[in-house]
Amino acid sequence: NAGVTQTPKFQVLKTGQSMTLQCAQDMNHEYMSWYRQDPGMGLRLIHYSVGAGITDQGEVPNGYNVSRSTTEDFPLRLLSAAPSQTSVYFCASRARSPNTEAFFGQGTRLTVV
């Protein structure tokens, strides 16, 4: 019962470095999304995907790229990290229906120095 798996759990980057946050789910969910969580801001949607090959921007997409080559995986790429991207990142998946719950990974705590 793996559910949604995110790696790594913690990461420290220098300004300007790039990295990929990994997200995988084993529930055959069509819909996957990335959120960032900042104090007092709740969860803000970065990017989402409704199936393999289909992605779209959420509320705060700048500085992030995504792709969805398989149903299971939805990686989030930071091309040139900035201190403003210091945050906790959560990946979530759900079946493609508005009345279903989302399942979340354990989060990645990213610090950009």
Add this chain to the structure above:
Amino acid sequence: AQSVTQLDSQVPVFEEAPVELRCNYSSSVSVYLFWYVQYPNQGLQLLLKYLSGSTLVKGINGFEAEFNKSQTSFHLRKPSVHISDTAEYFCAVSDNQGGSEKLVFGKGTKLTVNP
């Protein structure tokens, strides 16, 4: 587009006291409503959800919520809290419109239960 307002950012209570965490939503169509809980350093997990039918829904750990369409509210309640209920609670909404895959969250309410 839907939106969610959680009216209290922090709620301190004493153990065994009742608690209500308030949530109001905005949407022009029928909605589905969720409450999630986040324990320290963990991801979010579902507490309960309202899809249709009875306006009073029961969730895990003794929590319940009441859907009020006229007041566009979905407040979370527990009659007697425990120390272990200390966590952050998020209200979320999705609807039947295009883009309904999106789950929109409120900013969260930090519940602190003191002995």
